[in-house]
Amino acid sequence: MLNRFFRAGLIACLAALPCATALAQQAPAAPAPAVVPPPPPPPASLYLDAKPLNPTLDDWPYPYPVKGFSVNIMGQPFNMAYMDVPPQPGKPDKGALVLMHGKNFAGDYWGGVAAALSAQGYRVIIPDQIGFGRSSKPETPYHFDDLAAYTSALLDSLKIGRFHLVANSMGGMLAVRYTRLYPQRVRSLTLENPLGLEDYVPYIPPQENETLLKLEMAQTETSYRNFMRSYFPNWKPAFERNVELYARVQKGADYRRWSLASVLSYQMIYEKPIVADLPKLEPATLLVIGQLDRTVFGRRFAPADKIKSLGNFPQLGKTAAKTIPRAELVEIENVGHVPHLEVPERFNAALIGFVERNN
Secondary structure, eight states, rough: OOOHHHHHHHHHHHHHHHHHHHHHSSSOOOOOOOOOOOOOOOOOOOOOSOOOOOOOTTSSSSSEEEEEEEEEEEEEEEEEEEEOOOOOSSSSOOEEEEEOTTTTOOGGHHHHHHHHHHHHEEEEEEOOOOTSTTTTOOOOOHHHHHHHHHHHHHHHTTTTTSEEEEEEEHHHHHHHHHHHHHHGGEEEEEEEEEEEESSSTTTSSOOOHHHHHHHHHHHHHHHHHHHHHHHHOOOOGGGHHHHHHHHHHSSTTTTHHHHHHHOOOHHHHHHHHOOOGGOOOOOOOEEETTTTOOOTTTTGOOOHHHHHOOHHHHHHHHHHHSSSSSSSEEEEEOOOSSSHHHSHHHHHHHHHHHHHTTO
């Protein structure tokens, strides 16, 4: 009796086995989820294998040939580097323009502007101010009036009389001082997001050179890249060039000299505000203001309750346009501190149109 029931159950199980096997084949077990490894951390430097640069950037490419002019500082000769870009062949000679760079840049970043102006028939002079770019970096105090005098001597040597002056950032402060000291030489003045449209002294406490030098020497490639990104709301791969330059100078044997030049230029900006000069400017003046710019000189030293009122370039541009006697204002939306790099076509069109009207 037991064997009969056992045989029946065994037959039923064997009969069901193909169906069970088929079901098992139709619905395989779900594979275990793949383990995705975390992304590797970014390298500490993108330029570990890059050749170091010396403080005068001898191996750094410039868009045009670089020449030198000797200036005397406290009885010693120092080199002032510059580019002299002629009008394109076949173009009528319309005169000269001088381009002045910002604190954290040098003349090389004007290459695209120089090409556009040369194509219109202008001669373009682009100095690296003493303490910047390929120029010497003497360990002496820097002053806007001195830089203006060196620039004037350079232009005398090139037999350039009157010219159009174009400047960005710190260069705007120098251009304003130059125009006040040598008004007879400036045909027109273009200020691109210039520093100095507000007085920093009441808000930023003074800093010792030693403190500033320690901060400069403590910079890293990453911190410098973040700093550069604050200038360019619309970051492009081409802007990484500025970080590469810094990283390669930092790898060099005389990074301290480069850092000290930055400290000395900081003190120059702090000690010589230009707000009082604005109503006294005589030439026609174009203000080109990127509307996303919130650059504040000495931001890290500003008290928290003061910083909110500083660096409002949209408002600073409007106020300056009302203060400067013969001012035009061009506001460029969605652009930061250096419009000629972020939107070169728009900047060049505004500049060339203005210069042509005042040539």
